[in-house]
Amino acid sequence: MPKVLITGMSGTGKSTTLQRLGARGHRTVDTDYDGWSHWVTLPDGTSDWVWREDAIAELLAGHTQGTLFVAGCKSNQWKFYPRFDHVVLLSAPVEVMRARISSRTGNDFGKSTSEWEQIVRDHAEIEPLLRESATVEIDTSMPLDEVVHTLEALGA
Template sequence: MTGVSGVGKSTAVERLAGSGYRAVDLDSSEWSEWVDSADGEGPSPLQPGKDWVWREDRVRELLAEDGHGVLFVSGCASNLGKFRDRFDGVVLLSVAADVMAERLAHRTTNSYGKHPEELARSLEFKETVEPLLRATADLELDGAAPLDQVAAAIVQFAGVIR
């Protein structure tokens, strides 16, 4: 699952994990890190010149594991494209800009997007990055739909039958 900040990736992957599926949120410090940005830009104006990217060695190992059943991962990073061929399918979660802004303002899992400059950058990414994600996604879901419905659609897309 991918999408810009505030679309429900972490919530959806948490629900999948809680339902017994192998599911990992790559947008955490265990799987991602701040690095010097190649273009001097990044997701947070509060971290100038830094980009939040997946730790490639760890993600590569995770995706190579021969675990039981489907592995669901969620996240969005500038180096996502390096792993696209490792995913059987990509689901884009998307929400309206006002829903995204509301979620970022009230999120409790991390502080990204609460600062006005980060919120502005996130809304900019909705216009600039989301279309790029959409172009490579296999399925797009409305992240504002009820969580059980979103999780069920993701499982159905993956072809998992319980």
């Protein structure tokens, strides 16, 4: 059964895309929540929000029916790339990301100046790394239904 990781920077549409896939009957998991991710302290004393590796391993091993769409962008997700059939990078121009972040409700991340500046840095530094390991890239400035259709085709 196909397993698809949807990754990308804040504001590229991961959550919205996942919600639409779920509404269309697909199994979806958003890893931005406590059951799937947790804070760890790194050797340099900083913190990082990473996948709970045991929970992700169990999710992927236990998937037996239909296509599973998992969304997230964590520093340890690369460890699971071999277990996914596709690693899909959702990307968007910075202006599109800014407009989405400033208008979204239910998630305030990126609305402060310091958080927005971090997103811009991540877009420049992290997104190219994600692009190198992605099997597919989708520019989410296209209509949502086209994004969803492209993802569904990967699971077919």
